[in-house]
Amino acid sequence: MKSAIELRLELDDLYARYAASLDEARYDDWIDLFTDECFYRVVPRENFDRNLPLSTMMAESRGMLKDRIYGITSTLYHQPYYQRHIVSGLFIRKNEGEALHTQANYAVFRTKQNEISEVFNVGRYIDTVVTDGGRLKFKEKLCVFDSELIPNSLIYPV
Amino acid sequence: MKSAIELRLELDDLYARYAASLDEARYDDWIDLFTDECFYRVVPRENFDRNLPLSTMMAESRGMLKDRIYGITSTLYHQPYYQRHIVSGLFIRKNEGEALHTQANYAVFRTKQNEISEVFNVGRYIDTVVTDGGRLKFKEKLCVFDSELIPNSLIYPV
Amino acid sequence: MKSAIELRLELDDLYARYAASLDEARYDDWIDLFTDECFYRVVPRENFDRNLPLSTMMAESRGMLKDRIYGITSTLYHQPYYQRHIVSGLFIRKNEGEALHTQANYAVFRTKQNEISEVFNVGRYIDTVVTDGGRLKFKEKLCVFDSELIPNSLIYPV
Numbered sequence A, B, C: 001m002k003s004a005i006e007l008r009l010e011l012d013d014l015y016a017r018y019a020a021s022l023d024e025a026r027y028d029d030w031i032d033l034f035t036d037e038c039f040y041r042v043v044p045r046e047n048f049d050r051n052l053p054l055s056t057m058m059a060e061s062r063g064m065l066k067d068r069i070y071g072i073t074s075t076l077y078h079q080p081y082y083q084r085h086i087v088s089g090l091f092i093r094k095n096e097g098e099a100l101h102t103q104a105n106y107a108v109f110r111t112k113q114n115e116i117s118e119v120f121n122v123g124r125y126i127d128t129v130v131t132d133g134g135r136l137k138f139k140e141k142l143c144v145f146d147s148e149l150i151p152n153s154l155i156y157p158v
Helices: A006-023 A029-030 A045-049 A062-075 B005-024 B026-033 B043-049 B062-075 C004-023 C027-031 C045-049 C060-073
Strands: A034-044 A057-058 A081-095 A099-112 A118-132 A135-145 B035-043 B057-059 B081-095 B099-112 B118-132 B134-145 C035-045 C057-059 C079-096 C101-112 C118-132 C135-147
Touching: A006 A029, A006 A081, A006 A099, A006 A135, A006 B005, A006 C057, A006 C079, A006 C101, A029 A062, A029 C118, A034 A045, A034 A062, A045 A135, A081 B043, A081 B081, A081 C045, A081 C079, A081 C101, A081 C118, A099 B081, A099 C135, A118 B026, A118 B081, A118 B099, B005 B026, B005 B057, B005 B081, B005 B099, B005 B134, B026 B062, B026 B134, B035 B062, B043 B134, B043 C035, B081 C004, B081 C079, B099 B134, B099 C004, B099 C079, B118 C027, B118 C035, B118 C045, B118 C101, C004 C027, C004 C101, C004 C135, C027 C060, C027 C101, C035 C045, C035 C060, C057 C060, C079 C118, C101 C135
Parallel strands: A034 A135, B035 B134, C035 C135
Antiparallel strands: A034 A057, A081 A099, A099 A118, A118 A135, B035 B057, B081 B099, B099 B118, B118 B134, C035 C057, C079 C101, C101 C118, C118 C135
């Protein structure tokens, strides 16, 4: 049985590696932070608050996450940009033993080639974390972002 | 007697709930993070550095905080916006046993309807935290923001 | 022998004091966070990824850091601005016992006189931390920022 403190350190580590792998475009490492059966969704706050089904990005399994990454890195034509994640305010909403329901605020900065860095997407993560193979992983990750403008320029996961 | 580590986890949790309650506009939960006798003040850095008394927002008790929230949610005419708090660099300036003097950096992002998210207000929290009813609460919270422009558009607490 | 948890609290504290000392322009305190023999470098991500030697700012000892600070505070003509650091996602890349190899994401906001706060410089710290005189200090600090534009307006350390 892990202590509250050990759990907290492992959670911090999970979120740190989530940000680092995305920002360094190490997508295989990023996918490894999810369980096989997983749910990933990016949704505007308004849709979330009103229970509207529309998602800006969605994957219902690790296989779909891999497809998405393949699309990004191999087939889609798009102008690449760097991402930089800043995450804070992580807390455990509910500890069900098997599953931890966590929440955190995030800000993603985007840097396009030959441009200055800018605020890209801010919001909160509403996640379910489980132990899988001795490590914490995301079983569900919901990214609820504040801007009502749907950024069709959202290429990479946030 | 709490260990340094327990205290740190509780502090992290206090700051996380502070951000989450404001950003989700759960103002009753936010007010619950303050002691009955409390002091809340938002002040530009220049005024703070020069010891000038002018505040952008101030409340000298939980009752005044409630009045402010009532004004925001019920009577004031204003264009609503979403807030998103990112807080980091929390440390204990001084531990007086009864009272913890803490400090942290914050960045608040604002999202107006049909607009993109933007940097709204950045600065530092200079706080006094005490145990009240078995939980850590803010006895004093001073928000010192960097921009010398006084944002008259600052509606919600930061 | 420190526990993983004690080490983590001390690391958090080191990064918090790094941000606070820079943002409050307490440069002597900032220099004290480095070992005598130290290496500080600010470099664009593209140069870092391609192993190009060009640095935006560099110091190869604490003496050079002091010179730089002297230049900033005493001799250089420049328009001053406030900095605000937000740091998150700290993790230990490798623990060699003597030396900790750490990484974290950072966002620095800049506030010029009579202007609003803006995103200034975002990136990651790639650091080496050692124990020196009973405290953790930076032996190496590499700041890799995302924007390919070299900000010649970068006056202060980030």
